[in-house]
Amino acid sequence: MDFTLKIWRQENAQAKGHFETYKLTGISPDCSFLEMLDILNETLINDNIAHPVVFDNDCREGICGMCGLYINGRPHGPDDGVTTCQLHMRRFKDGDTITIEPWRAKAFPIIKDLVVDRSAFDKIIQEGGYISATTGGVPDANAIPIPKQDADEAMDAASCIGCGACVAACKNASAMLFVSAKVSQFALLPQGKPEAKRRVVKMIKKMDELGFGGCTNTYACEAECPKSIKKTNIARMNREFICSKCTSNEQ
Amino acid sequence: MKLIKLASISKKLCMGALGAFLLVFLPFHMGMNLCILRDDGGEWYRNVCHFMGTNYIVKVFEVILLACVVFHIVMGIILAIENKMSRPVGYAVANKSKTHSGSKYMIWTGGIILVFLIIHFVDFYFAKMGLVEGKYVVKVEKVERAFQEKAMKMQQGQLKEADLKELQAQYMAIQSMSREKVSKNEKYFINLNKEEVQVVCGKDFEDYEPDFYNMAKEKFHSPLYVLIYLLTFIILAVHLFHGVSSVFQTYGLNVQMYQKAINGLAWFYAVVIPMGFAIVPLIVYFTK
Amino acid sequence: MATLNSKIPEGPLAEKWTKYKASQKLVNPANKRKLDVIIVGTGLAGASAAASLGALGFNVKVFCIQDSPRRAHSIAAQGGINAAKKYPNDGDSIGRLFYDTIKGGDYRAREANVHRLAEVSNNIIDQCVAQGVPFAREYSGYLANRSFGGAQVSRTFYAKGQTGQQLLLGAYSALSQQVKAGTVKLYTRKEMENLVVIDGKARGIITRDVRTGEIERWFGHCVVLATGGYGNVYYLSTNAMNSNGSAAWQCYKKGAFFANPCYVQIHPTCIPVHGDYQSKLTLMSESLRNDGRIWVPKKKEDAEAIRAGKKTANDIAEEDRDYYLERRYPAFGNLVPRDIASRAAKERCDAGYGVGTGKAVFLDFKEAINRLGKDKVAERYGNLFQMYQKITDDNPYETPMMIYPAVHYTMGGIWVDYELQTTIPGLFAAGEANFSDHGANRLGASALMQGLADGYFVLPYTIQNYLSAEIYNDRIPTTTPEFDSAEKEVKERIQKILDVKGKKTVDTLQKELGHIMWDYVGMGRTKEGLEQAIPMIQALKKEFWSNVRVDEGNECMNPELEKALRLADHIELAELIARDALQREESCGGHFREEHQTEEGEAKRDDQNFMFVGAWQYKGENETPEMHKEDLNYEFIKVQQRNYK
Incomplete structure (x- = not known):
């Protein structure tokens, strides 16, 4: 050819x-x-x-x-x-x-030719994309049963590979699908609950700071995601965000 | 400034809430418009207009609604600018990703709707506010009462020369009122311009209302206006189709269970509402 | 010959680790802040070690060559992670996991290390679940298990076909938390080019920033090497394009012994090679062997017809199919360990029964689809089937998959003692980069277990034991002569490559090396072949240094230069692999010497003469390296011929 x-x-x-x-x-x-x-x-x-x-x-x-x-x-x-x-x-x-x-976004500056710097994604994760479980000192793995459907849904969200296609496809260069995949994964699991309210607010704040755009529900991200992460994760994150803003005691 | 500092999701939530409120208003307006089609010489429509124009609750809502429109627009513009800024260098090949219908063009469809709104406001709302001249309607009963009051005064000799002349002119005008200027049930004088109002009712008479019915009919007889109107509602359909389903996504309410209902609502707003609006000028135009 | 001290604690096997932990030295919190730990690599071992050491309060600097720690190649592991949780109540235990791993490794692994691995395996699962790793679950909400090669119990935990990804993201998230907390400093797109040794101790590294070419110096009270394996020496492998053995090789050249380099695992279920331009091979998870049946045609003429495109797999009648694994190994069937499955596939193809290009066998799901239904099969392996279809354009639900063995994992690596410390004090090696736990062959789902065991549960203890003596040593400024000379070495090496200005591209030379390695040091090795290979590799080294072409300079993003730097090391490493393979006059695990096989074609070990770890010491440029032996003593396990029949 x-x-x-x-x-x-x-x-x-x-x-x-x-x-x-x-x-x-x-x-x-x-x-x-x-x-x-x-x-x-x-x-x-x-x-x-x-x-x-x-x-x-x-x-x-x-x-x-x-x-x-x-x-x-x-x-x-x-x-x-x-x-x-x-x-x-x-x-x-x-x-x-x-x-x-190359991917085009303010938050993904070009390094050379087709290579862009995606460290902004790492920075978002560092804001709260984790469950604080220090090594050791955790309960037995089967101590908390998790409904299969929740575990499966968490798995689907967690399969994000952080490639940035969602940002590249979005007309606003928004990282909502990426952020929501992580927020969703932990929102679905009982282990993620204690930090849920802080997590969603901090991660979104960071996303905004880093120069990603906002979501206008065009769903180009969902269409282009190589791992078929669903837009329902964004809805779940929005829900988490509202819930956090309305009920959190933190400033 | 505070608006800009809000988190992107918060802005979007505002946007959605304002939009949703505007959505509630649309079926009312549509229902009102449909009254035009009733073959009663505008009786129902006039009553509805009268209610809308005088009820205090409606007046409060009117203010809220206006504020919503303004904020919805301001928010939309802020978001659009911010979103534009997140990609300073664009792509050479335009994006071909599958997207939700209409979603990419909300700011543009919104802009067109805004232009239409301005025209609409100038034509109708400003007339109501008295900022521009429109057509007016008065109750025959009220005119007669005012006339009788003046006639009484005349008998008592309280009227000056000029007033007398005016009264005579008024009498002549009422007597020679053409059939088109009298409503079907003969309760109203309709389609009067400002000058006619002053002649028919007297200079100091203030109890008249804009005659939206006839103003609308007149507009709908202009092919250009009908075309603009129809195009706008096609654009509105696109705007609403995305807007309605989008608000559920923004508020995280589009759970799988309700997905069908949400889609149904989106279609309702995208098809039934604009159709309801669009059908009025079409029928008026083709049955004139 | 020097003897290697593996520092295995005294006492009964099951108590060694407990005893070690009870008696090891600790560092108090105030002192931890004053101690710098360098970790190179952010795969399972590196990321988990960085997160754990950071959480303990050490000052950690972690380096990776990709743009994010989350991209390390651990992410590509598909199948699962073993643990002796015995949730299915099928007779599993720590002892059995230990035994299976030793046996799977063909009795060439260190008992104490493997037992420790089996002991901490359960903690890993607990840790990962607490981190939010979404392991597969039953409807009850409890964790699901599946079985894997080399085991008769179901002890493998999995997250769809993306277990490595989920575990790595778990470790990455823990690492990210520490980065935010400030205990870990993250340096991405920096490749380690040299080790700095001061007064005999590892004290720092030299890196090259792949974006700018900047050469930088870093100090650490100790250095952890978690840079993975060297499978890419073979060019075509299931490793990622950037996976390399360069950092480990630099440490070897600074005095760290390199153990068992000839133990290279060839994975039986990869998508076969289909063209010269191919850059890598894709693994199809071993879990497929749970439900897939491997076969070739019984009749040669059928195989020929399939190769010629005249027949398809579906044309071959059931009785004309040779399910050779089930035939040869009825007890384990399709679930024999990887080395055995690979060799069996090679044997059939060499005998002329191969399909496809002749170098492929069928992996058939027809029976599974009939038994379980297409939906169930899709639920278990959907993403793998999809991946296969994307690559080959064949639908595995309708026609059997074609698979062939490919280089996958290297059991060999930097020699470490029980504390995972190399022969250079202060230099530790973890994960695939070290040699310790898998012997001559690694069982499926054990690499993830080992990487995380090293990072989460071993290094945080053993490093403290080392660092407890370092609290008296202040940070050394990176301006000392040792740093100067280490940096100079790197700059000179880069300049030397750039100065060659030859005619052959790096990829061309890399492919040539790959061909030599696959043909002579691959699945079946012979004395003659290896003796031929060594001069060929040496000639290639000469050619590299006289004819490699790298344009552009050092001061920019220059992937050709990166590849050239790695290839220079890989050529030398290749020679060591060949030497080690030549020296090991037996067949065991991933190392198969054709001279040493039973009449049935099974690997024949020589426990009398070769029950040792061969640890190689660098003796200088173009000098023959010296091999040291660490004898393997099996006190608790009865050594026997491996039998999966």
């Missing part, structure tokens, strides 16, 4: 970026998207065309959340429910032009 690639190139955070167009021929349809970029980079080096395109990637099996490209107007490309590394070239037509951009 042959492709024309329009790729965003940007030397560093301060530099002004631009699109470069590269032609790539003879790609197998079984090739993954990132493998296609590997081949491109080999070609760029060997043919002395340009420095290789820098893009984040690690596990290449859709779980680490490292990869993330905005491909032809959709985060993680045209396939639903997959990360960029699991996207295969058979999803494109021979001769297609593919435009590849």
Whole structure:
């Protein structure tokens, strides 16, 4: 298969970026998207065309959340429910032009080419995305039964990989789906209850501070989430937020 | 300033609450409008207008409603600006993600609705406030009473020369009132402009009301106005379809159990309400 | 030959750890604040150690190469985590978990360490549940279990097919809490390039910031290496692209012994290789073997027809299918340990019965779907099936999956004693980076257990024991000559690579190394093959240093340079793997020497001569390293031939 690639190139955070167009021929349809970029980079080096395109990637099996490209107007490309590394070239037509951009958000500054800094997500988690259980000194694992449905729902929320596709897809670059997945997970579990009221307020405050937008319920995040995290998590977080604001004793 | 400092969710909650309040108002307004269609020469409609124009509870609500509209708009603009700022550099390829219908364009549909609201206010609400001239309606009974009072005064010789002239003109005007200016049940003089009111009722008569019925009918006879009206309600449908389901999401109420009911409500607001509004100008226009 | 002191406490096996904890030295809270601990790596072991040590009050600095600690490759573990909770009442116990792990490791693991692992396994589950890890549950609300390879009980706890992810996120959240509390300082996108040793003790590290190329110095009263394994030496593996053995190798070069490098686990259920451009192999969880049946055609002509595309799996009649694992190992069937399942697959494919490209066997769910219904199968393995379909474009509900073994885990690693301390005082190694608990083969769902055991429950004790003597030592400024020279070494190495300006890209050379390793040091090894491989690797090293091409400089984000730095170390590490494999004249666990097998083709151990840990000591550039032996004494377990029949 042959492709024309329009790729965003940007030397560093301060530099002004631009699109470069590269032609790539003879790609197998079984090739993954990132493998296609590997081949491109080999070609760029060997043919002395340009420095290789820098893009984040690690596990290449859709779980680490490292990869993330905005491909032809959709985060993680045209396939639903997959990360960029699991996207295969058979999803494109021979001769297609593919435009590849980095995640765009104020809270995700570009480091180089297609690599962005997502440490804002870590900062949100640090505000309250945990249950304070110091090592040791916890009850037996079966001491508190948890209804299967709650556990399953918590698991679904917890399967977020923190890739940032929700932010990239959202017209407001909002991190609501990401934050709500974590808030939901703990809201559903009895272990998460003691800190629930503080957690939701602090995490949202941090999200706002970091420059993410607000939610306008467009649900592009849900449509693009490679782990199919549901928008009902956002509703649950809103509920938690209202409940916290109305009943919390803390200032 | 305080508004801006609120958490993004809090702003959204305000937005939703204000929107929800406005939603409650819409069916009332629609019901009122539908009265126009009743073939009673505007009798029902006039009564409703009279009630709305004079009842104190309604007046209180009117103020609240206006405040809601203003805050809903202010909030919407603040949120839109903030959200815009969260992505300073946009994408080269426009986003193709699946989104909830209408959700991406709320600020724009809202803006169009605002423009329509301004036109609507200038046409109707300002007339009520007396800021612009409209058409007016007076009760025949009241005019007659006022006339009789003046006639009494005349008999007692209390009237000056000028007043006498006015009284004569008034008498002539009432006598020669055309059939169109008298309501079907002959209880009202209708569709009077300011000048006519002054002639028919006398200069110091104040007990008249705007004749919304005839004002509306007149507007609805203009094809341009009907077109604008219809387009606006299509836009409103889009705005409401997202707005209604969105408010449940914002308040965290869209639990799986109620999802169907919420969708139903969204469709009701997106289809029935705008249809209810839109049907009035259409019927008026095509049956003139 | 120097003897290695493994510092195993005296006393009965079951009391060793308790006794150790009771007699170890502690550091008082005021002093903890004055002690710096460097932790490299944020996988299960690194993150849990950082969180626990931070919570204790130590000053922790934690480093990772990705943009967030949550991306460490522990996240990709699918199947589950073992613990001797005995919730299903099926006869499990700490003793049995201990025994299974030792036996699974083919009697090449240290008894005391493994028993400690089995002891703390239960605490791990308690800890994780308290952290909000959403383990699978029964309708009763109690935790669910499933079975895994090498065990006859159900002791594996799981969270869908994403157990590693959930456990890592649990550790990551605990770490995040400490970052917020200020006890842990988090440094992302920094790769450890060198170890700083002062007066014989590990005192710090040198890192390279992968965003800017900046070389930085960090001081710590001790250093914990939790950098994972070196599977990527083989190029194609189930490891992540950035997983590497570089940091461990740098420590080896500074004097830490490297133990059992030849023990490399080849995982039986991976999606087969399908092209040259392929960058990695994807694992299909071992849990699939619970319900999937592995087979190849009984007749060679059927296999040939399938390879040629003339027949499909569904065309082969039931009686013409060879369920070779069930045939050879009736007691464990499809749930034999990984090394055995892998070798059996290779044996069938080498004999000409392979399907697909010839290097694949079927993993069939038809029987499970008939027995349980499609919904139940989807509930158990849905996400794995979906992943398989995304990659191969085949629907595993209709046609059997195709699988083939691939490099997955390295049991070998930095040598550590009972306290997880390496031969360099103050340098600790945890998780896959050390060699300690899995012997020659790791059982499924044991890696997660070991990583978390080391981080949550072992290091917080043993490090304190070490640091209790360090309270008299103030922080050392990073301007000492030792830091200077460590940094200089790094800068010189980088410059040397950049100066080569050759013709071959790093990936090309990496692939060449991978081919040598897979062909000669892979699943079946021979004396001749290994003797051929060593000069080939040495030649590749020469080629690397004379013909590698890395453009752009150090002062920017330059993945080619990162890869080159790692490859330089991997080539050297590859040679050590080959040497170790050559020296070990027996077959055990992941190490299979074709000369040493029974008539039935099973691995033949030589307990007489090889019941030891081979710990290699660096002797200098281009010098032959020296091997030290740590004899393994089985006091409590009767050593026997591994039998899963």
